[in-house]
Amino acid sequence: MELRRFGPNIIVTGTPGCGKSSTCELLKDELKGYKYYNISDFAKDNDCFEAYDEARKSHIVDEDKLLDKLEPLLRQGNSIIDWHVNDVFPERLIDLVVVLRCDNSNLYSRLHARGYHDSKIEENLDAEIMGVVKQDAVDSYEPHIVVELQGDTKEDMVSNVARIVAWEKMWLEQHSDGVTNEYQGPHGDDEESE
Numbered sequence: 001m002e003l004r005r006f007g008p009n010i011i012v013t014g015t016p017g018c019g020k021s022s023t024c025e026l027l028k029d030e031l032k033g034y035k036y037y038n039i040s041d042f043a044k045d046n047d048c049f050e051a052y053d054e055a056r057k058s059h060i061v062d063e064d065k066l067l068d069k070l071e072p073l074l075r076q077g078n079s080i081i082d083w084h085v086n087d088v089f090p091e092r093l094i095d096l097v098v099v100l101r102c103d104n105s106n107l108y109s110r111l112h113a114r115g116y117h118d119s120k121i122e123e124n125l126d127a128e129i130m131g132v133v134k135q136d137a138v139d140s141y142e143p144h145i146v147v148e149l150q151g152d153t154k155e156d157m158v159s160n161v162a163r164i165v166a167w168e169k170m171w172l173e174q175h176s177d178g179v180t181n182e183y184q185g186p187h188g189d190d191e192e193s194e
C-alpha cells in the first residue's frame, strides 16, 4: 500500500440536499485526474451495506468494510469523497473537509422536490439547523482543515468550487514531497508527518 500521497483527499460533506453531488460534479471537471467517490454508490457497488433502516428508508453502511475497500484508494491521494457522514475516515488520510451549508427554505424546497416524506424532511432540516454535520467534522479533524461554505445559489457553487481549486493548487505547492499516509502518533511530532 502507498506510504505517501502526492495529491490531497477532499471530503465534500453536508446535510442531504445541501448540494454535495452537484458541487462534486463541477469540482471533478476542474480537478483533472481526481477520483470521485460518492460513498452511497460506492457502498452499494462494493457490498458494504449491513442492514436497511425501515424507519429512515435508508441503508446502514458497514463502516469497517467500507474503509477496508476505500483505504487503499485513499492512500493514492487525489480523491473527492461525497458523503453526508464525515467522521468515519482516518484523520491521517484526509486533507480538507468542505462542509456545505444551505438555508432552511432552500433545503426544504430541495428535499420536498425529491418527494421526501415530511418526517425525513424535518429530520434533515433539524440536522441542518443544529449544524450536526459541521460538528461531526470539527470533532473528527483538525479545525484548520474544516471549511464551511454556503451553497444556496448556483453562484455560490461556482465560487465554492473556485475556492477548493485554489486550495488544492496551494496544497500541491506546499507539499511537493507529498504527505504520509501512516499514523504519526498522537502528537504527530515525526518530521515525516508533513
Ligand SMILES: Nc1ncnc2c1ncn2[C@@H]1O[C@H](COP(=O)(O)OP(=O)(O)OP(=O)(O)O)[C@@H](O)[C@H]1O
Pocket: 014, 015, 016, 017, 018, 019, 020, 021, 022, 023, 084, 110, 151, 152, 153, 154, 155, 156, 157
Ligand atoms: N448551490 C446550489 N444552488 C442551487 N441549487 C443547488 C445548489 N446545490 C444543489 N442544488 C440543487 O439542490 C438539489 C440537491 O443537490 P445535490 O443532489 O447535489 O445534494 P446532495 O447534498 O448531494 O444530496 P444527497 O446527499 O441527498 O445526495 C439538486 O436539485 C441541485 O440541483
